[in-house]
Amino acid sequence: MSNAIRFSAARAIAIMIKELRQLARDRITFAMIVMIPFAQLMLFGYAINTDVRHVPAGLLDFAATSQSRTLVQDLEASQVVQFIRRFDDLKQAEAAITNGEVAAVLYLPADFERRLLTRELQLSTAPIGQWITDGSDPVLSGAVSGLRQMPLSDPRAVQGVDTSSAVFEIVNYFNPEKRSAVNIVPGLIAVILTMTMILFTSAAIVREREQGNMEFLITTPIRPIELMLGKIVPYILVGLLQMGIILTLGNRLFAVPLPVDLFSLLVITLLFILASLTLGLVISTQAQTQLQAMQMTIFILLPSILLSGFMFPFSAMPEPAQWISELLPATHYVRMIRAVVLREAHWSDLHFDVGYLLGFIAVGMTIATLRFKKRLD
Known part of the structure; x- marks a missing residue:
């Protein structure tokens, strides 16, 4: 074998040293090498929690007695639910579930104590109350369904009778069968759009720089904001096409309902696409x-x-993780598209998430324009 093709450890080591030096000079790649495993460790070890706690719930208490208040305290002590709102009528409660403000509502009728007494005397098997849950999220509704039978901390609160437990009826709105595909398919749109919109846009601008086209663009009268808008508009159409494909296939293959309010779907999707392209x-x-x-x-x-709530319940995350997730556009879009597609909510009812995406677009475009203009100079 000639010396020209003989393996040389020295040459291999020289190439390895060159690659290590290149990695050290590439600050972004080096940061990703360190940050990606750190981020995954923190996400899976700290933020991700499948034990559902503090599900946001509402209360519709027509009994308003000491026994009903004791029951509510016992339910909150279980840490499965947290009552954040009280309603005066069922219409208000249903609107809060539709808008995603609460995931469940506890309904206690005016004859709550009578029902509890007759049940303990074995005169009736009727439930003493009702849980109304958002079935579009099977994980949260399943956690609330676990409270179907609730032990009472004060077993002799009703006329000296041993009322040791309360039994509730469970009513699942929007997804009575509690099929996971109904919950996953709309959220999948957020994941796919996040990946494609951010990657396509960032790569398109960087590709101009790598191919030397940026120097040509500098000599033209085009402004940074005009270049950016020209780059992102075609991808808006791509994003809408992807959304249509997912919803159509989801309906045909998994019987996921198609949205009734197409205008609301268009509004929230355009906002999310613009936010992702801005990022x-x-x-x-x-x-x-x-x-x-x-x-x-x-x-x-x-x-x-x-x-974002796509895979794991948002309410099960620690508060610091929830604060971080609120910064992500995907978190707000997952909430909105599930509300529009599964609960037939109107886009104007989702004012918090809509407002956040509008603010994100405005701030992101301002930062991108200023940084891009600085690079051209």
Whole structure:
């Protein structure tokens, strides 16, 4: 074997040293090497929790007695639910479930104590109250269904009779069969749009820089905001096409209901697409290569999947994780699209999430435009 093709350990070591030096100079890649495993460890070890606690609930107490108040305290002591609102009528409670303000409502009728007494005397098997749950999220509704029979801390509160437990009827709105596909398919749109919109936009801008086209664009009268709008508008159509494909296939294959209010669906989806494209533009002002743009997209995609409520219940996360997730556009879109598609909510009822996405777009476009203009100078 000639010396020209003989393996040389020295040459291999030289190449390895060169690659290590290149990694050390590439700050973004080096940061991703350190941050991705750290982020995954924190997400899976700390933020992700399948034990549902503090489900936001509402109370419709027509009894308003000491016994009903004791029952509510016992339910909150279980830490499964947390009563955040009280309603005066059923219409208000149903509207709160539809808008996603609460995931369950406890209804206690005016004859609550009589029902409890007759049940303990074995004169009746009727439930003493009712849980109305948002069945579009089977995990949360399943946790509330676990409270179907609730031990009472004061077993002799009703006329000296041993009322040791309360039995409730469970009513699941929007998804009575509690099928997981009904919950997953709308949320999947958020994940796919997050991945494609951010990656396509950031890579498109960086590709211009890598191919040398940016120098040509500098000599033209085009402004940074005009270049950015020209880059993102085609991807708006791509995002709408992806949404249509997922919803159509979800309906045909998994019987996921199609949205009744198409205008509301269009409004919230356009907002989310614009927010994701804006985030891609911000990444493009930082990334130097398409590889770096892809790495930064993955770094955003991971928490968007795990913290947005797509896979794990939002209410089960620790408060710091919830604060972080509220910064992600995907969290707000998952809430909105499930509300519009599954609960037939109107986009104007989702004012908090709509307002956040509008603010995110405005701030993101401002940052991207200023940073891009600085690079051109």
